[in-house]
Amino acid sequence: MKNKNILITGGAGFIGSHIADKLMDDNKITIIDNLSTGNIKNLKNPDHENLKIIEEDLRTSNLDEYTKDIDYIFHLAAMASVPLSVENPLECNEINVNATVKLLKSAVKNDVEKIVFSSSSAVYGENRNMPLKETEPLMPTSPYAVSKASCEMYLKSFHESYGLNYTALRYFNVFGPKQDKNSQYAAVIPNFISALLEGNQAIIYGDGEQTRDFVYVGDVVRANIAACKSDYNGVVNVASGEKLTINRLYEIVKDTLGSDLKPDYQPERLGDIKHSLADVRNMENINLKIDSSDFESQLSETVNWFKTVL
Template sequence: MRDKNILITGGLGFIGSHIANTLLENNNIVILDNLTTGNINNLNNPDNENLKIVKEDIRNINLDDLTSDIDYVFHLAAMASVPLSIDKPVECSDINLNATIKLLESCVKNDVEKIIFSSSSSVYGPNKNMPLKESEQPMPKSPYAASKASCELYLKAFNDSYGLNYTALRYFNVFGPGQDKNSQYAAVIPNFISSILEGVQPEIYGDGEQTRDFVYVKDVVKANINAAESDYNGIVNVASGEKLSVNQLYEIIKTTLNSDLEPEYLPERQGDIKHSLADVSNMIKINCKIDSKDFESQLIETVNWFKTIL
């Protein structure tokens, strides 16, 4: 992708900043971020002349002005936490759903070529039909998951009603350099790595036999860019198509870091699902393929990044 005008909402966050860093040299980037969880230090070159950073809340800014002359929108701004959404369901709906609808309306007004929406595997909920296909009926167990599923429906409605092109990417468990270990709701991989490096007993919710489908952040970036350049309108799982239990994951990280720390097992968290595994056959529709054999080298790269900040 070259010589495009691109808006990245939530562009200072974990995934959004990786997209920005990848696209910045050859495109004009506008980042919208209210810095709730984003950090300007996630950018490789925040002073790049091709970059404009708007430090505002997506709920409050004039989105018609923001999307003027924009070719592609990568929409990642969200309350991205299941537990927080359970604590604050109205705020979750306001940020994740209502603001998205306003953004879609602005995209239509300004003839945006395509919007790439960051959805989530949480929309599948407790569905046991593994591997999970995009055609499965959503079964959200949290306000966060419900908001993402609702946004997907609005994306289709705007495509049918106004011709707005879109791809909704259902991320499974994303990991990689740049994840915030200090977040109250930090993901399992940065929690494990940072705990071991700091000599603190890691915590596992439940019995650890829950399984997840992990995907590297650089593969997620590739999926976003490929989706923007594709002519596919619809939903795509973004995952490796391989499952790993939390206990297995911990053993790999523990071995990688030559640690003998044993985890502490805590009660299951409300809203968490037991198993998650993606059917990744739809990724061919956005000309994207993920090689799950790279997992351990990607994990080592992630570990090495955490060593530089701790």
């Protein structure tokens, strides 16, 4: 992708900053981020001549102005936490749904070519029909998951009503460099790595036999760009298509770090799902394939990054 005008909401966050770094040299990038969870330091070159950073909240931003002359939008800004959404469902809806509808209206007004939306496997809820296909009924169990499912439906309706092109990417468990280990709601891999690097017990919620489908952030970046280039309108799972128990994940992280610490088992968290595994065949619609055999090398790269920041 070259010589495009691109808007990235949440572009200072974990995934958004990786997308910005990848596209910055060959395209004009505008980032809108209120920095509630993102950090300018996530960007390799925040002073790049092709980059404009707007430190604002989508809910109060003049999006009609910011979407002028934009070719593509990568929409990642969100309250991206199940526990936080359970604590603050109204705020979750305002941030994730209302702001998205506002962005879609502006995209239509300014003839944006396509929007790529960051959704979540959380929309499947406790659906046990593994591996999960995009055609499965949505069974969200948290306000966060409901908000993502709602946004997907708004995207579909804006495509059918106004002709706005879109792809919604349902991320499974994303990991990689730049994940915030200091967040109260940090994901499991950075929690494990940071705890063990600091000589502390890592926490496992529940019995650890819950399974997840992990996907590297570099593959998520490729998925976003592939979706943007494709003419596919619809939903796509972004995952490895392989399942891993949390207990096994802990053993891999522990062995990678050479630690002998045992985990600290805590009660299950409200809203968390037990099992998650993606059917990844629909990635063919955006010309994407993910190699799950790279997991341990990707995990090692993630560990090495955390060693440089802790």
